[in-house]
Amino acid sequence: MSDTKKPARSGGKPSYRGNKRFAGKPAPRRPGLPPEGPILLYGLHTVEAAFANKDRKRLKLFATENAQNRLVERGVKIDVPVETMMPRALDRMVTKDAVHQGMILEADALPAYGPEQLKGARLILALDQVTDPHNVGAILRSAVALDADAVVTTERHAPEEGPVLAKSASGALDMIKHVRVKNMARFVTEMKDQGFGCIALDSDGPASLEETDFTDKTVLVLGSEGKGVRQGVREACGLLARLDMPGEIRSLNVSNAAVLSLYVARMKMGL
Structure with missing residues (x-):
């Protein structure tokens, strides 16, 4: 993944607060096309489905230990780098009302199907x-x-x-x-x-x-x-x-x- 597509890092942990591309908002896009650059997907069902979709390019998983265990127990093959984080650190990656359930997946948007x-x-x-x-x-x-x-x-x-x-x-x-x-x-x-x-x-x-x-x-x-x-x-x-x-x-x-x-x-x- 190129430097232009990496989320900002601070002190070894991802810092999304203040980063407009990852402050719980979709990455910018040109009209009619999917967002440019990576997006954040969160929540058990959303993340599980993203891992099961062959068309989804997955980049990195940020998750608590418990959330990682839940995914494994549900038969999810975690095929991306994983950064283990505390719930409060995950809270800072998304908007205040977002329910991430201990897991956030950084991924590219899906292709523009026609x-x-x-x-x-x-x-x-x-x-x-x-x-x-x-x-x-x-x-x-x-x-x-x-x-x-x-x-x-x-x-x-x-x-x-x-x-x-x-x-x-x-x-x-x-x-x-x-x-x-x-x-x-x-x-x-x-x-x-x-x-x-x-x-x-x-x-x-x-x-x-x-x-x-x-x-x-x-x-x-x-x-x-x-x-x-x-x-x-x-x-x-x-x-x-x-x-x-x-x-x-x-x-x-x-x-x-x-x-x-x-x-x-x-x-x-x-x-």
Whole structure:
């Protein structure tokens, strides 16, 4: 690892406090690309999944002795240098409210996956300018739980890979393809050309998702909670559907809507 990618060191211990690249924030990036330089991944499930992902370049593990033992007990092969640290020293590497569970992995961001990674996919979840990393992380986790093949986001107006997204995903970031596209409407059109049915979730949809006909290959498109799916993307999909709620509250958080949409899709597609 080159000097430009090493975290600052002080007195033989890593010193991330005051270092903007590692103060619990994602490394800087150019628009549309993963962060440049190493990032910090923390928490048991996040770190465990990163070690299991062949596409993840791992650099160094900072962990307590107990945390190292937990990883080994769970069958994790620790294939990077390890620096044993006390919990308080780990606290200084991340933001105040970060729950690191005694382990922080320094790693490179995942490659920028493109639509070419979707060969053989049947169920894809696309997020049109959903920007909150907690929501996107929760959606990634649900997509893995419901066995979706990929989650697609726009290159801009979407969260970059970093500690908050990774922790919110609870390991899912390393368990599913996260594809980035420059233009969501163009992506939808290309997927339709490949035989996918593309359904945009819209509160004004003419039919409920349960009443909507599904094809063997489906892209579900969800938009931000404020604006919803943009008009150009809705027009590209050509098929709108709504989620009907039986209770007094008629709308859902986008991460909850994603869970319900994926569940309905699996039932309708016989997956």
